[in-house]
Amino acid sequence: MSKESSSWVEKILKKPHIILSFLALFVFTGIMGYGxxxxxxxxxxxxxxxALVIVQPxxxxxxxxxxxxxxxxEELYALDEIRRAYSNxxxxxxxxxxxxxYSKNIDTAVNDVxxxxSKIRAKLPKDIKEPQII
Structure with missing residues (x-):
């Protein structure tokens, strides 16, 4: 370390009220931010x-x-940006x-579903009522 930089540090350390002032400022700012x-x-x-609601009498x-x-x-799991699909x-x-x-737009998600x-409609039983998409 050079002589000038050590004297600068020594000056600050000799005046603890400067350090305490900064510490108080940081604590005060933290409390205000938390509030x-x-x-x-x-x-x-x-x-x-x-959600899809499918009824088969x-x-x-x-x-x-x-x-x-x-x-x-299985068809839903092939969609982009799907997290999970589950049924009751x-x-x-x-x-x-x-x-x-989160990045998926809900309107795009409805269109994708x-x-x-419509892709697998032919594989589903013929007597189901029109699926409702919610």
């Missing part, structure tokens, strides 16, 4: 999601799962949800 910061236990972090839950839910989920099935009704990445459903 103004938004904090939520459960922040709003919903992914773009599209008279079908059991097992039939709905194997003939409708599985093929539709009861007698005569299957609800399939497709969850996309509609196109995917």
């Amino acid at each position: 103004k910061m938004h904090r939520n236990l459960f922040p709003n972090s919903n992914y773009p999601e599209v 008279g079908a059991s839950a097992k039939t709905m799962a194997s003939n409708i839910a599985v093929p539709v989920e 099935t009861i007698d005569e009704v299957t609800v399939i949800r497709a969850e996309f990445e 509609t196109n995917a459903l």
Whole structure:
């Protein structure tokens, strides 16, 4: 170290009120920032999601799962930016949800799901009612 830089450091260290002033400034700024910061236990972090409701009159839950839910989920997993697809099935009704990445526009996601459903429509049972996309 040069003589000048060590003398500069020595001058600051000899006056602790300067260091304490900076420390107080940083603590005050931190407390003010913490007070103004938004904090939520459960922040709003919903992914773009599209739901399909498919009804097949008279079908059991097992039939709905194997003939409708599985093929539709497989087709949905082929879409771009999909996080997951999952279904809930009861007698005569299957609800399939497709969850996309945050970067996916919801309108584009709906169009992609509609196109995917139209691709496999011929593979689905003929007696299903028109699928509803929500």
